[in-house]
Amino acid sequence: xxxxxxxxxxxxNQCAAQDGLAPPRSPLFSPVVPYDMYILNAxxxxxxxxxxxxxxxxxxxxxxxxxxxxxxxxTQEDKNQPVIGSKHETEENSESQSRLPSPSDIxxxxxxxxxxxxxxxxxxxxxxxxxxxxxxxxxxxxxxxxITPMTPVTSVSExxxxxxxxxxxxxxxxxxxxxxxxxxxxxAKNAEYNPKRFAAVIMRIRExxxxxxxxxxxxxxxxxxxSEEQSRLxxxxxxxxxxxLGFPARFLDFKIQNMVGSCDVKxxxxxxGLVLTHQQFSSYEPELFPGLIYRMVKPRIVLLIFVSxxxxxxxxxxxxxxCEAFENIYPILKGFKKA
Amino acid sequence: xxxxxxxxxxxxxxxxxxxxxxxxQLVCSDCGCVVTEGVLTTTFSDEGNLREVxxxxxxxxxxxxxxxxxxxxxxVRDLCRVLQLPPTFEDTAVAYYQQAYRHAGIRAARLQKxxxxxxxxxxxxxxxxxxxxxMGAICTLLYADLDVFSSTYxxxxxxxxxxxxxxxxxxxxxxxCSSFKLFQASPSVPAKYVEDKEKMLSRTLQLVELASETWLxxxxxxxxxxxxxxxxxxxxxxxxxxxxxxxxxxCKLANVDLPYPASSRLQELLAVLLRMAEHLAWxxxxxxxxRSVVKHIGDLLQHRHSLxxxxxxxxxxxxxxxxxxxxxQGQGQGEGEVGNNSLGLLQGKRPASPxxxxxxxxxxxxxxxxxxxxxxxxxxxxxxxxxxxxQYLRTPQEVRDFQRAQAARQAAMSVANPP
Numbered sequence: 231x232x233x234x235x236x237x238x239x240x241x242x243n244q245c246a247a248q249d250g251l252a253p254p255r256s257p258l259f260s261p262v263v264p265y266d267m268y269i270l271n272a273x274x275x276x277x278x279x280x281x282x283x284x285x286x287x288x289x290x291x292x293x294x295x296x297x298x299x300x301x302x303x304x305t306q307e308d309k310n311q312p313v314i315g316s317k318h319e320t321e322e323n324s325e326s327q328s329r330l331p332s333p334s335d336i337x338x339x340x341x342x343x344x345x346x347x348x349x350x351x352x353x354x355x356x357x358x359x360x361x362x363x364x365x366x367x368x369x370x371x372x373x374x375x376x377i378t379p380m381t382p383v384t385s386v387s388e389x390x391x392x393x394x395x396x397x398x399x400x401x402x403x404x405x406x407x408x409x410x411x412x413x414x415x416x417x418a419k420n421a422e423y424n425p426k427r428f429a430a431v432i433m434r435i436r437e438x439x440x441x442x443x444x445x446x447x448x449x450x451x452x453x454x455x456x457s458e459e460q461s462r463l464x465x466x467x468x469x470x471x472x473x474x475l476g477f478p479a480r481f482l483d484f485k486i487q488n489m490v491g492s493c494d495v496k497x498x499x500x501x502x503g504l505v506l507t508h509q510q511f512s513s514y515e516p517e518l519f520p521g522l523i524y525r526m527v528k529p530r531i532v533l534l535i536f537v538s539x540x541x542x543x544x545x546x547x548x549x550x551x552x553c554e555a556f557e558n559i560y561p562i563l564k565g566f567k568k569a
Numbered sequence: 570x571x572x573x574x575x576x577x578x579x580x581x582x583x584x585x586x587x588x589x590x591x592x593x594q595l596v597c598s599d600c601g602c603v604v605t606e607g608v609l610t611t612t613f614s615d616e617g618n619l620r621e622v623x624x625x626x627x628x629x630x631x632x633x634x635x636x637x638x639x640x641x642x643x644x645v646r647d648l649c650r651v652l653q654l655p656p657t658f659e660d661t662a663v664a665y666y667q668q669a670y671r672h673a674g675i676r677a678a679r680l681q682k683x684x685x686x687x688x689x690x691x692x693x694x695x696x697x698x699x700x701x702x703x704m705g706a707i708c709t710l711l712y713a714d715l716d717v718f719s720s721t722y723x724x725x726x727x728x729x730x731x732x733x734x735x736x737x738x739x740x741x742x743x744x745x746c747s748s749f750k751l752f753q754a755s756p757s758v759p760a761k762y763v764e765d766k767e768k769m770l771s772r773t774l775q776l777v778e779l780a781s782e783t784w785l786x787x788x789x790x791x792x793x794x795x796x797x798x799x800x801x802x803x804x805x806x807x808x809x810x811x812x813x814x815x816x817x818x819x820c821k822l823a824n825v826d827l828p829y830p831a832s833s834r835l836q837e838l839l840a841v842l843l844r845m846a847e848h849l850a851w852x853x854x855x856x857x858x859x860r861s862v863v864k865h866i867g868d869l870l871q872h873r874h875s876l877x878x879x880x881x882x883x884x885x886x887x888x889x890x891x892x893x894x895x896x897x898q899g900q901g902q903g904e905g906e907v908g909n910n911s912l913g914l915l916q917g918k919r920p921a922s923p924x925x926x927x928x929x930x931x932x933x934x935x936x937x938x939x940x941x942x943x944x945x946x947x948x949x950x951x952x953x954x955x956x957x958x959x960q961y962l963r964t965p966q967e968v969r970d971f972q973r974a975q976a977a978r979q980a981a982m983s984v985a986n987p988p
Contacts, residue, residue, distance in 0.1 A: 416968060416971065416972070417962060417963050417968060418961055419960075419961055419963055419967075420961045435961065437957075438947070457945055457947065458949070459945075459947040459948055459949035460947050460949070461949075462949035462950075463947055463948075463949045463950075463951060463953075467957070467958065470953050470958045471961055471962070474959070475962070498927055498928050498931060501787050501788060502781075505735060509732055513723070514735065515719075515722075516736075516786075516787075516788060516789055516790055516791060517704045517705070517736070517790055517791070518715075518722075518723075520789065537784065537787045537788040538928060539931070
C-alpha cells in the first residue's frame with residue numbers, strides 16, 4: 231500500500247508540473263471519480279485525470295497492476311483522450327461523434343450524481359473497494375458517484391430508452407466586418423429590416439429551416455435548428471449570403487449558446503408532491519404557469535415538467551448535458567408516478 | 570381644533586379627526602394631509618410615517634432610509650391593514666421589503682415594479698403562514714398586471730432565496746366559500762337558495778379533495794375548481810329546487826365573479842362523479858346523467874375513497890403495460906380510452922371497466938400527431954452550392970423594382986399625411 235501511494239504521488243507531481251495545459255473538459259468529468267482507481271490505490275485520484283495528455287505515457291507504469299477486470303473499450307482509446315480516464319470519458323467522446331449514446335453506455339450510468347441515488351444497485355465488490363478508500367474531503371456528489379454500479383445495464387433500464395429530442399439550437403457567430411443593414415435588406419429576398427422596431431436584419435433560409443439576426447457590428451445569432459451540425463451549416467449559409475452581397479464576411483467563434491430538448495415520460499406526475507420534496511430546486515405556481523420549473527444544479531439545466539409527463543429541458547450548451555439532466559430527473563419523476 | 574397642533578404641510582390649525590378603515594387619523598381639513606395615524610403615536614412611528622418631527626426629538630431612524638423605500642414600506646403596511654392580516658405579518662412583510670431593497674436591481678427598478686414588489690412581499694408572508702391569498706386578489710388590489718407581478722415575484726423569490734410553500738387549498742376553500750353571499754335570505758337570494766355555511770363548506774372541501782385526487786387540480790389555477798365544487802355542493806344539498814340554476818346565475822346571486830375555466834372544471838368533476846356512480850350498486854341501475862348525478866353526490870362523497878379505487882385503475886401503470894404489449898390498434902395513449910369506451914358500450918348493465926385515472930390533458934386525443942423525428946445526416950461542413958445562395962438574392966432588375974416601389978410608397982405616405 232505504501233509503495234502504491236508514493237508512486238501515485240510521484241506521478242501526480244509530474245502531472246501538476248504539466249497542469250494548465252488543458253482545462254478540465256467539462257464539469258461532468260472532474261467531480262466524478264473513476265472507480266477503477268479505488269481498486270488500484272487509496273488516495274484521491276480525481277485530480278489526476280484532468281484530460282492530461284501525459285497520462286497516456288505514465289499509465290504504462292501501472293501495468294504491474296492487474297487491469298483485466300476492466301472492459302475492453304478502455305484498452306483501445308481515442309487519440310485525444312487520456313487512457314485511464316473514467317469510462318464515461320470515452321463514452322463522451324464517442325458520443326460527440328455519433329449522435330446518441332449507445333445503450334451499452336456504462337459511462338452514463340456512472341455519471342449519475344447525488345440526485346439519482348435510490349436506484350443504484352451496488353455490487354458487493356464495489357462497496358468493498360469503496361470502503362477501502364479514504365473519506366472524500368468535499369462535495370456530496372463524490373461519495374455517491376463512488377457507489378455507482380459497475381455494470382452497464384442499470385442506467386439503460388432506468389430511462390426505458392427515452393431520449394430527449396432536440397427542438398431548438400441557438401448559436402452565435404462573428405462575421406468580423408461591419409455590415410450595411412439597409413443594403414442587405416435591399417439585396418436579399420429573405421431579409422426583413424425595420425430599424426424602428428429592432429436594430430437587426432431578420433433573415434430566414436429554408437434548408438435547414440432557421441432564422442438569423444444579423445447586426446451591423448457583424449455579429450449574428452442563428453436560431454431554429456434541430457441539431458448542432460444543422461445550426462453550423464445554417465450559420466455558414468447566412469455568412470455566404472452576406473459574402474455574396476459584397477461584404478468580407480468571415481466565420482469566427484461559432485458557439486452554441488443554448489439547446490432546448492423535450493421528451494415524454496408517458497405517465498402523469500404529481501407536481502404538488504414533487505415541489506414538496508424538492509423544494510430547493512423546484513418552483514410550482516399553478517396560478518402563473520401550469521408546469522413545474524426545476525432548476526437542476528448539476529448539470530445546470532432548467533426543466534419544465536408538466537402534469538402530462540412531458541418534460542422540456544433548456545439551458546444546455548452541449549447535448550450531453552440534456553441527456554444527463556434527463557437521466558437525473560427520470561428516477562425522481564418515477565417516484566411520483568403513483569398518486 | 571385649537572390645542573391639537575398645526576398641519577406640517579400647510580400650517581393650518583383646522584385638524585379633523587377622521588378614520589381610515591380601522592385607524593383613527595388626524596387629517597388637515599385644508600390640504601388633506603394626514604397628521605397622525607392612530608391615537609397613540611410615538612416619534613418613531615411618526616417618522617416612519619413620513620411625518621415631520623422636530624429635530625430635537627427625532628430618532629434619526631429614517632436618515633439611512635431613502636424616501637422611496639419609506640414610501641414602499643408604508644405601502645406594505647397599508648396593504649397588510651387593508652387585507653386585515655394579523656399584526657405579525659406586517660413586520661415580516663416589511664422585513665422582506667427591506668431585504669429586497671438591499672439589492673441594486675430593485676433599487677433601480679421602476680416605480681411600477683416597486684409597487685408590485687409590495688404585493689410580492691405581502692404574498693410571500695401570507696404563503697409562509699398558510700394564509701390563503703391569491704395572486705389575482707393582490708393584482709386587483711394593486712391594479713397591477715399579472716405578467717408584471719409574475720416576473721417580479723419569480724425574480725424576488727430567486728433573489729432572496731426564499732422557500733415559499735404552495736397555496737393552501739383547504740384554507741382557500743374556507744375563505745372563498747365564506748365570501749359567497751348565500752347564507753342569508755335577501756331580495757336577490759330566494760329562500761330555497763339559502764344554505765347552511767358549515768354544510769356547504771364541508772361538502773365543498775370533500776369535492777375539492779376528490780378533484781385533486783383525480784388529477785383535476787394539478788397544473789390548473791386553483792380558484793375555478795373551487796368555484797365548480799362550491800356550485801356542486803350547493804346544488805346537491807337541495808337538488809330539487811336548485812338543479813334549475815346555472816353556474817353563471819349561481820355566481821351572480823352569490824355576488825362572486827365567475828372565473829372562465831370554472832364551467833369546464835364543472836364538466837370534468839361531473840364526469841368523475843358519473844364514473845364513480847357506475848360502481849355504486851344502487852346507482853348503477855338508475856343510469857344517471859350529468860344532471861341526475863347531482864342528487865346523489867352525498868352518497869358518492871360518503872364512499873369516495875373506495876369508489877375512486879374501484880372506478881379508476883392506475884392510469885400510469887396502465888399506459889405502461891399497454892405500450893409494452895405489441896400495439897394491436899397501433900396507438901399509444903389512446904388505447905386505454907378507446908378500449909374503455911368500447912367496453913362501456915358492450916357491457917350494458919355491468920359497470921364499465923375501470924377508467925384510466927389520468928389528468929384530462931392525457932385523456933384527450935392529441936390535437937396533431939407529432940411527426941417522427943427525422944434522423945438528419947448533416948455534418949455541418951458540407952459544401953454550399955452557389956445556386957442555393959443565389960435563390961435568396963435579388964437580381965439587379967428586382968432591386969430596381971423594389972426601390973421604385975419603396976419610393977412610391979414613401980411618396981404616397983407623405984401625400985396621405987400632408988405636412
